[in-house]
Amino acid sequence: MTRREPTTNAELMSREGVPPLPVSAPAMPFQDAARLSLGDTQLRFNMGKATTTIRAKRYKVVDEMPDWQNLREAGRAIKDRTLRHLDKYLLQLEESVTRVGGKVHWAADAEDANRIVADIVKSHGANEVVKIKSLTTDEIGLNEALAHQGIKAYETDLAELIIQLADERSSHILVPAIHKSRAEIREIFRRTLENTENLSDEPRELAAAARAHLRRKFLTVPVAVSGVNFGVADTGTVCIVESEGNGRMCLTLPKVLISVMGIEKLVPSWRDLEVFLQLLPRSSTAERMNPYTSFWTGIAPPGDGPDEFHLILLDDGRSKVLADRHGRQALQCIRCSACLNICPVYERTGGHAYNSVYPGPIGAILTPQLVGVENAGSLPYASSLCGACYEVCPVKINIPEVLLHLRGEVVRHKQATLTGRLSAENVAMQTVARVFASPRRYEAAQKAGRLGQKLMVKGGVIERLPGQLGGWTAVRDVYPIAPQTFREWWKQREKVAKTKPAPRQEPRP
Numbered sequence: 001m002t003r004r005e006p007t008t009n010a011e012l013m014s015r016e017g018v019p020p021l022p023v024s025a026p027a028m029p030f031q032d033a034a035r036l037s038l039g040d041t042q043l044r045f046n047m048g049k050a051t052t053t054i055r056a057k058r059y060k061v062v063d064e065m066p067d068w069q070n071l072r073e074a075g076r077a078i079k080d081r082t083l084r085h086l087d088k089y090l091l092q093l094e095e096s097v098t099r100v101g102g103k104v105h106w107a108a109d110a111e112d113a114n115r116i117v118a119d120i121v122k123s124h125g126a127n128e129v130v131k132i133k134s135l136t137t138d139e140i141g142l143n144e145a146l147a148h149q150g151i152k153a154y155e156t157d158l159a160e161l162i163i164q165l166a167d168e169r170s171s172h173i174l175v176p177a178i179h180k181s182r183a184e185i186r187e188i189f190r191r192t193l194e195n196t197e198n199l200s201d202e203p204r205e206l207a208a209a210a211r212a213h214l215r216r217k218f219l220t221v222p223v224a225v226s227g228v229n230f231g232v233a234d235t236g237t238v239c240i241v242e243s244e245g246n247g248r249m250c251l252t253l254p255k256v257l258i259s260v261m262g263i264e265k266l267v268p269s270w271r272d273l274e275v276f277l278q279l280l281p282r283s284s285t286a287e288r289m290n291p292y293t294s295f296w297t298g299i300a301p302p303g304d305g306p307d308e309f310h311l312i313l314l315d316d317g318r319s320k321v322l323a324d325r326h327g328r329q330a331l332q333c334i335r336c337s338a339c340l341n342i343c344p345v346y347e348r349t350g351g352h353a354y355n356s357v358y359p360g361p362i363g364a365i366l367t368p369q370l371v372g373v374e375n376a377g378s379l380p381y382a383s384s385l386c387g388a389c390y391e392v393c394p395v396k397i398n399i400p401e402v403l404l405h406l407r408g409e410v411v412r413h414k415q416a417t418l419t420g421r422l423s424a425e426n427v428a429m430q431t432v433a434r435v436f437a438s439p440r441r442y443e444a445a446q447k448a449g450r451l452g453q454k455l456m457v458k459g460g461v462i463e464r465l466p467g468q469l470g471g472w473t474a475v476r477d478v479y480p481i482a483p484q485t486f487r488e489w490w491k492q493r494e495k496v497a498k499t500k501p502a503p504r505q506e507p508r509p
């Protein structure tokens, strides 16, 4: 049987001469994309099942740690300190990596980073790379950019491979194919891999088919590309955590290794890893210890790993995020995905509705900051603000706080334009703000509302509000304004007290 190569967007773009797009702003408002996802019952079933299972496992392994809250606090404090002195630690990392034989490149944006990777690959006469799952390279659209230069990237993580073969986008930061059932994966493999016509949907068989496909690539492709979980400033060590061993293959077999690291993935010292390597596996895959944790410090002795190591330090909007006093805590994220698995919105809509490499609660606060709130559609509103994400976050990122801050930014951005200032929503909000700012106006509005609601109250509730307010009552009833407010009751009580004669003082016995 002949092997059918996957046809990806990248290949098509390359063929059509379309320049590669870095991963960018959502194309469709979240609420519209979410409505589409909610109509997909298979997707909702797959998501519900997967997130419920991961959540239950996580609770169990986190519960057995008596010092979990202290670990969270330590993780938060280390990340906070790192971000405060990021300039100093980045220079220290560059010095350390150079000292042990690696080469450091600075990339201001996605275009820079993609160009640096392509130049290194071409300088070795290669036209293929093997890749370890990496959100950072997804963020910069590396696969598409390489395809545009005639370089084919092979994803080696099983879930990433499934997504690549299906020509889809990832829907979870840790389990990119979380929305796929085993039967769907079998169909993708049958369609795209050789010798798979009798493949069943047993996990062991599916994994074996992927392994057979990937083993050939590990042994023949000369360049590997990875992301970075942690870069250690004082030793120049780079760390990757993964579960399948594909990363270990990429880090040891190819002759050239290129690691793309977001500048926030830094920790000051080797000892700091102790905290994160406890927090990360329990929060992400609900494991006590991560199955494959690889460290590399510069280049290996000849014949024992890559002869050449390149570290690309990527900014791509992170400096801008760092400058935001409220929003910068998003850079503390260690990409564990616990906030996705707990989020009631993500569980129902899945990751594609976010239309971003970073879905779920972390995506709702990181993407708008990276691409600008003006380009992020309604992502800051993709949350019920229940706070569950904050409770599970291993580095204590206050996601609801950042969401509210970003919603404020969205409003301020709209108010900066004339149409935004004159919009019905803005006019209504400004009026409400004026009413709330004055007790006299507030009381007058209550009285007017009490009169106005008379025709709308049925059975003690208002089932439908007029005009744009109808959106609020489309899914819930509203209680009417009470016949008497607390302040009115208090005033009445004082009046009665004044008219009553003072109680007679009885003489003491």
Ligand code: SF4
Residues within 6 Å of the ligand: 283, 332, 333, 334, 335, 336, 337, 338, 339, 340, 362, 389, 392, 393, 394, 395, 396, 397
């Ligand atoms: S925001 Fe927190 S919970 Fe969510 S992925 Fe990042 S570290 Fe994990």
